[in-house]
Amino acid sequence: MATVRIQTGPFDAGAELAALAESCGVGVGGLGCFMGVVRADPGAGGRALRTLTLEHYPGMTERAIAAIVEAAERRFDLLGCTVVHRVGPLGIGEPIVLVLAAAAHRAAALDATGFLIDWLKTRAPFWKRQDYADGSYDWVEARHEDEDAAGRWD
């Protein structure tokens, strides 16, 4: 059972964990989770970050995440997973993304959690715009480390 949502508002990580555990029935033994939050990264030139804005490609984003979830379900012995990704403007410290994976055993749950977030970062059409306190902005560049992390599942 997979739940995928793209939303502008916040999510309730505890409620999502409880709902996933509930939906998996009595065979579930462990849930892995990753929550990404907006980090106050010093921008180029030491500018102070004011807002991180997540842009996405409506339609393709949902299809891409569904494909990532299907790949996780093929690779790992999962009972269910949840992906909630926020879009729109977010302040420092605000949660961006929640990934959950439930399985009978912890190795599958934690491995699938890592797989889902690694592939989300490289295969789902989201882009991050950084607006700074001085009124300037830029776009976050894709990281080689993210390609490498996603590549370890190939």
Place this chain on the structure above:
Amino acid sequence: MATVRIQTGPFDAGAELAALAESCGVGVGGLGCFMGVVRADPGAGGRALRTLTLEHYPGMTERAIAAIVEAAERRFDLLGCTVVHRVGPLGIGEPIVLVLAAAAHRAAALDATGFLIDWLKTRAPFWKRQDYADGSYDWVEARHEDEDAAGRWD
């Protein structure tokens, strides 16, 4: 900043995640989490599990978990972590343990989460007693897989 608690009552995973993120300040970019729940494992001879009871060694348990947390902080670039482990009788589907790790980047957060739960399973004095519907009981045996999982961090 590490939070360690042994308790009989339930925990609120969402509140723990939010509290850890809050305590880490503006540098936190990702939180990893593992939640273990009581699985309706078929007991020997197909008996139905009624209650899982977690016994521990008061005093040593806290020391052992503190040592595991210190090891995680030495190995990974962490901003904080949380370990909540329940003791006493638990029903099927009830959460047993919550492990959280917060870091600037996701790799450290997820690796530390895996490390913490692997070491908790092999280095903290907890034991699981299984009481069955027919009135019989047994103790969960230590698993070689858990020793192997813990060993991958050596």
Place this chain on the structure above:
Amino acid sequence: MARVRLLYFAWLRDRIGRAEEDTQLPPEVTDVATLLGWLRGREPALAALAGEGRAIRIAVNQEFARPDTAVADGDEVALFPPVTGG
């Protein structure tokens, strides 16, 4: 004559100056590689990006595409930077 819908995202949209457009393709445009070559000739901002060595990604009908992915009448073709979500 094939008509396609073009979509631009993130800094690629900023550079091109618009988010989407419908366009008529010449007969020699049959796949992603020939589409990109034709667009670079028409759109100085895209030609400049190629000169800067900045990678872009292309999706046809909401699936990641390769240079030999076919482009045909009615397709939705999106051009965007490498993704940075999560």
Place this chain on the structure above:
Amino acid sequence: MARVRLLYFAWLRDRIGRAEEDTQLPPEVTDVATLLGWLRGREPALAALAGEGRAIRIAVNQEFARPDTAVADGDEVALFPPVTGG
């Protein structure tokens, strides 16, 4: 004469039939190995476990111990099965 507090947990406690006791050690008991040998002579349940090849763990003063870990007057010595928490 050294006195120690012995604690038993989980199925080891079930087998021994008690959770804790204070005991006086003979002079030849100076470490975990000699303590275990002496306890097996005194406690048939422990001797039986050794015969079954069932592993047990020992902690001295709430730290995991090895056979050569010293045992001295006033120590808290716990005997228990391999742990199964988490």
